[in-house]
Amino acid sequence: MAKKFSELEAKMPAAARARSDTKFHDLLAEMPLHELRRARGLTQKALAEVLHVEQPAIAKLERRADMYISSLRAHIEAMGGKLEIIARFPEGAVKIQNFTTLETIQA
Incomplete structure (x- = not known):
């Protein structure tokens, strides 16, 4: 038993x-994007609906090793998260701020 x-x-x-x-x-x-999506309790279809794309686009993005930061940000935000880019050096970590969204820049 x-x-x-x-x-x-x-x-x-x-x-x-x-x-x-x-x-x-x-x-x-x-974790890889597909595992993160599953851990958040989302299907590819549900995520595709939030992003206004077809489900195969989500599958393709999750398999990519290289993508635009804007695509990754949209994917993470659709899951309810926030993307931060951190550079780590022996002296410490630095959050890179070049990749802010247009809403942030215009606010």
């Missing part, structure tokens, strides 16, 4: 649970 994950997790040593939690949060911090 299958056991609930919560039961198995309760039997894990504290160190193993800590490693598991760390790995879980690491995986949540980085």
